[in-house]
Amino acid sequence: xxxxxxxxxxxxxxxxxxxxxxxxxxxxxxxxxxxxxxxxxxxxxxxxxxxxxxxxxxxxxxxxxxxxxxxxxxxxxxxxxxxxxxxxxxxxxxxxxxxxxxxxxxxxxxxxxxxxxxxxxxxxxxxxxxxxxxxxxxxxxxxxxxxxxxxxxxxxxxxxxxxxxxxxxxxxxxxxxxxxxxxxxxxxxxxxxxxxxxxxxxxxxxxxxxxxxxxxxxxxxxxxxxxxxxxxxxxxxxxxxxxxxxxxxxxxxxxxxxxxxxxxxxxxxxxxxxxxxxxxxxxxxxxxxxxxxxxxxxxxxxxxxxxxxxxxxxxxxxxxxxxxxxxxxxxxxxxxxxxxxxxxxxxxxxxxxxxxxxxxxxxxxxxxxxxxxxxxxxxxxxxxxxxxxxxxxxxxxxxxxxxxxxxxxxxxxxxxxxxxxxxxxxxxxxxxxxxxxxxxxxxxxxxxxxxxxxxxxxxxxxxxxx
Amino acid sequence: xxxxxxxxxxxxxxxxxxxxxxxxxxxxxxxxxxxxxxxxxxxxxxxxxxxxxxxxxxxxxxxxxxxxxxxxxxxxxxxxxxxxxxxxxxxxxxxxxxxxxxxxxxxxxxxxxxxxxxxxxxxxxxxxxxxxxxxxxxxxxxxxxxxxxxxxxxxxxxxxxxxxxxxxxxxxxxxxxxxxxxxxxxxxxxxxxxxxxxxxxxxxxxx
Ligand code: SF4
Numbered sequence: 001x002x003x004x005x006x007x008x009x010x011x012x013x014x015x016x017x018x019x020x021x022x023x024x025x026x027x028x029x030x031x032x033x034x035x036x037x038x039x040x041x042x043x044x045x046x047x048x049x050x051x052x053x054x055x056x057x058x059x060x061x062x063x064x065x066x067x068x069x070x071x072x073x074x075x076x077x078x079x080x081x082x083x084x085x086x087x088x089x090x091x092x093x094x095x096x097x098x099x100x101x102x103x104x105x106x107x108x109x110x111x112x113x114x115x116x117x118x119x120x121x122x123x124x125x126x127x128x129x130x131x132x133x134x135x136x137x138x139x140x141x142x143x144x145x146x147x148x149x150x151x152x153x154x155x156x157x158x159x160x161x162x163x164x165x166x167x168x169x170x171x172x173x174x175x176x177x178x179x180x181x182x183x184x185x186x187x188x189x190x191x192x193x194x195x196x197x198x199x200x201x202x203x204x205x206x207x208x209x210x211x212x213x214x215x216x217x218x219x220x221x222x223x224x225x226x227x228x229x230x231x232x233x234x235x236x237x238x239x240x241x242x243x244x245x246x247x248x249x250x251x252x253x254x255x256x257x258x259x260x261x262x263x264x265x266x267x268x269x270x271x272x273x274x275x276x277x278x279x280x281x282x283x284x285x286x287x288x289x290x291x292x293x294x295x296x297x298x299x300x301x302x303x304x305x306x307x308x309x310x311x312x313x314x315x316x317x318x319x320x321x322x323x324x325x326x327x328x329x330x331x332x333x334x335x336x337x338x339x340x341x342x343x344x345x346x347x348x349x350x351x352x353x354x355x356x357x358x359x360x361x362x363x364x365x366x367x368x369x370x371x372x373x374x375x376x377x378x379x380x381x382x383x384x385x386x387x388x389x390x391x392x393x394x395x396x397x398x399x400x401x402x403x404x405x406x407x408x409x410x411x412x413x414x415x416x417x418x419x420x421x422x423x424x425x426x427x428x429x430x431x432x433x434x435x436x437x438x439x440x441x442x443x444x445x446x447x448x449x450x451x452x453x454x455x456x457x458x459x460x461x462x463x464x465x466x
Numbered sequence: 467x468x469x470x471x472x473x474x475x476x477x478x479x480x481x482x483x484x485x486x487x488x489x490x491x492x493x494x495x496x497x498x499x500x501x502x503x504x505x506x507x508x509x510x511x512x513x514x515x516x517x518x519x520x521x522x523x524x525x526x527x528x529x530x531x532x533x534x535x536x537x538x539x540x541x542x543x544x545x546x547x548x549x550x551x552x553x554x555x556x557x558x559x560x561x562x563x564x565x566x567x568x569x570x571x572x573x574x575x576x577x578x579x580x581x582x583x584x585x586x587x588x589x590x591x592x593x594x595x596x597x598x599x600x601x602x603x604x605x606x607x608x609x610x611x612x613x614x615x616x617x618x619x620x621x622x623x624x625x626x627x628x629x630x631x632x633x634x635x636x637x638x639x640x641x642x643x644x645x646x647x648x649x650x651x652x653x654x655x656x657x658x659x660x661x662x663x664x665x666x667x668x669x670x671x672x673x
Contacts, residue, residue, distance in 0.1 A: 012658070012659070012662065012663075013655065013659075014655065015648055015651045015652050015654075015655045016648055016651050018630065020628050020629055020630050021628075022628065022630065024645065024648060024651075024652075026652065026655040026656065026659060028659070028666050035496070035551075036551070036552070038499055039499065039500070039501060049642065053667075054670065055667070055668045055669055055670040056667065056668050077494075077497070078494070078497040079497040079498065079499075082498075082499050083499055086499045095670065120665070120666070122663055122666075123663070123666060128550055128552075129549075129550055130548065130549055130550040130574060144550040144574055145550060145574060145577075146550055146551075146552035146555070146574055146575075146577065146578035146581065147501070147552040147578075148552060148578065148581035148582065148641075149577060149578075149581065151642070152641060152642050152645065155642050155646075156642060156645045156646060156652070157652065157656070158645055158648075158652055158655075160641070160645065162577075162628070194484055194544060194547065195484075195543060195544045195547075195570065198544070198570060198573070199573075228544065228547060228572065228573070230573060249668060250665075251665035252665075255664065255665050259663075259665050262662065262663065294484050312482070312483055312542070313482060313483055313484060316482075406488070406493050406549075407492075407493055407494060408493040408494050408496070408497075409493070409494035409497065409518075415517075425486075425488070425548060425549075427486045427488045427489065427548060428488070428489060428511065429488065429489075429492055429511050429517075430488055433511070433517035
């Protein structure tokens with residue numbers, strides 16, 4: 001019988017299927033982070049439960065750590081150092097590999113999982129962070145869970161899930177005209193709502209996906225959760241296999257080709273049936289910027305704000321953002337610009353932004369910060385001289401971590417300030433009390449920082465950037 | 467886990483769509499390495515006048531005298547979307563909320579609710595609205611044994627929830643113990659994995 005990729009991945013991991021539509025599935029990898037990792041590990045220890053498979057469990061310092069150059073355990077997050085040391089202690093007690101603050105492999109967990117090849121095609125992986133769906137880009141079943149489910153996964157190597165339905169998002173044509181993977185996922189959410197993927201596992205497929213780099217695929221899958229999907233996936237292909245070859249925890253050289261042969265079978269069969277299909281024409285996409293406090297409240301640059309008729313939160317969002325319906329975002333003065341997060345802080349993102357910033361200065365009133373997504377990314381960027389490009393342009397250049405993607409107290413943008421950001425959530429207060437976040441791609445953020453106003457990157461520059 | 471059989475309490479209407487977990491508990495409020503004592507932080511961004519200070523914002527629903535002791539929350543669609551933080555559920559529970567009635571829920575939030583004995587009930591908008599309209603002066607009874615809601619003089623409504631979760635919540639059963647009963651099937655799945663994906667099992671060696 002023909003199957004979708006999701007069904008193949010599920011079948012491979014099935015322990016039991018239950019009549020109520022739920023299933024017990026084997027979990028191959030667990031990633032923890034210092035925000036909640038110590039809570040899960042100490043709850044298990046208190047209950048006298050062992051970790052079933054510690055060799056397949058990892059932890060990262062990313063959410064709370066300071067990103068200031070020369071950092072130590074101290075962080076501006078209230079009581080943050082307690083989370084850092086609790087993570088370190090519980091990870092050591094449990095015997096799991098921790099990517100600590102000064103580890104050259106440290107970074108945002110979803111980037112580390114990819115860079116170290118902890119995440120591999122065909123696996124199941126969970127992490128107590130909703131953007132774990134990012135890793136679906138490598139062709140695995142990866143999703144975010146809460147702390148209790150995390151304890152369950154650690155203690156039993158399984159999780160019970162309600163089996164989602166399958167949706168395929170068919171991405172026709174090719175991205176161009178300054179539209180990036182970020183603009184594609186924002187457009188999808190804007191058109192079909194923040195709830196559009198609820199109850200579904202989503203496979204991204206089509207010509208536009210085939211041509212995408214891994215970095216773009218990660219950006220795309222990262223925001224599947226903002227579409228309310230269980231997770232997203234891209235079928236592994238030669239791009240995936242090339243990306244993984246030689247990475248630290250990828251199958252060893254003598255096993256790699258056999259593994260790759262298996263990965264190539266991880267595709268939806270030609271006649272597989274999806275419960276739902278959505279078509280996106282990538283040829284016509286333009287740069288997108290959010291105007292409200294939900295990622296669905298987003299529009300193409302050049303258009304005017306026109307809330308959907310069923311959007312009952314629109315007025316509240318407009319009030320929070322200090323905007324009116326009918327207004328255009330182009331030319332709106334920004335106080336801050338932020339390049340960072342598990343959505344858009346990979347080397348490719350930094351290169352694209354740097355191509356616009358090179359030899360220029362951002363507007364004097366803009367506070368701009370770049371926080372590379374991982375230490376590996378930061379080191380690679382510095383080796384290319386990108387840090388100089390950013391600092392010469394007036395950006396702050398930081399160590400890696402979640403940084404100002406979310407505000408946990410401590411330093412940040414001033415209340416009421418308007419920030420254009422490469423992150424994934426524009427919720428009220430997400431980047432600080434009263435902060436107004438506009439989501440956009442790295443090139444749009446760079447162009448806006450230069451102009452001091454929301455602006456798309458000049459077309460001829462984009463053609464050079466590619 | 468605290469069992470849930472029947473509960474009667476005040477239902478507070480917070481009829482907004484897409485209430486995200488950052489709003490249920492802002493990150494800045496999660497400053498202790500603990501899951502306890504988070505009730506004060508519930509909806510902190512809306513409930514208090516200023517971030518970090520705790521002067522009640524008199525207009526917020528849970529500060530109105532009638533709803534101060536609410537133990538049921540009425541919500542719109544996609545309640546609990548966004549971040550996976552289980553603190554959102556811990557904060558609701560610590561405040562004293564036993565059930566949330568919404569049109570739909572963020573998936574991770576919903577499963578966190580079940581794991582913590584907080585009942586997430588999906589109902590249509592009209593039903594939630596009728597309960598909200600009468601919540602000023604009438605308490606609501608949630609009867610999980612009979613899968614029924616009752617409000618004296620207003621009406622009664624049936625609801626459906628996954629049967630296994632319903633039974634677990636009625637009994638306050640521990641999910642990890644239940645899963646470990648499937649040890650044999652788990653071992654079979656591990657053997658299958660070893661045969662097809664031998665590289666899936668890592669060895670305990672630092673990368
Ligand atoms: S970068 Fe932001 S969205 Fe990503 S894991 Fe960190 S806090 Fe979450």
